[in-house]
Amino acid sequence: MADVSRLPGPNADIWDWQLEGSCRGEDPGIFFHPEGERGPARAARESAAKAICASCPVMMQCAAHALAVREPYGVWGGLSEDDRDAVYAGRRDLPHAV
Template sequence: MAELSRLPGPVADLWDWQLEGSCRQVNPDVFFHPEGERGSARRSRDAAAKEVCLACPVLVQCREHALRVREPYGVWGAMTEDEREAWYAGHRPVSAAS
């Protein structure tokens, strides 16, 4: 589940980047796998989603958002769920005591 406490507040300026997303012109099914999708079908769908992302003017904002709120589902900022999980594993947050 996404970390709701990390979501930006209701100020529209914090969310405006989403209006520029290339994904807005594509069926959302491209970015979110159906239950049970595996193997080459999933890799093909993920590749199609990433292709949209890589040409997107807000790729960086999208990726930063997904990583910050720990978005649990779909392709965001050209990163799959599994890629984000691997990123979290390699980038442990630094505690205030460190």
């Protein structure tokens, strides 16, 4: 019989923080850019997404998750794709408490 004590816990335990996100119920299009979006349109959409993140009670968990899994797309925990790339490259500090 398999030793179940070595198995990982249920995924729901790992993702519980997402149930508290301010983004729940929002249009996902605010957080993920459409193909080819650039310039002022992209900046405006990212700004709107970051405004939602700014008051989110799980912003730090969200940002930590995105950085840990190297999330390639979207705004997570107030960090855009470019923001996360800057963190990885050492050009930007991590958000507080991540």
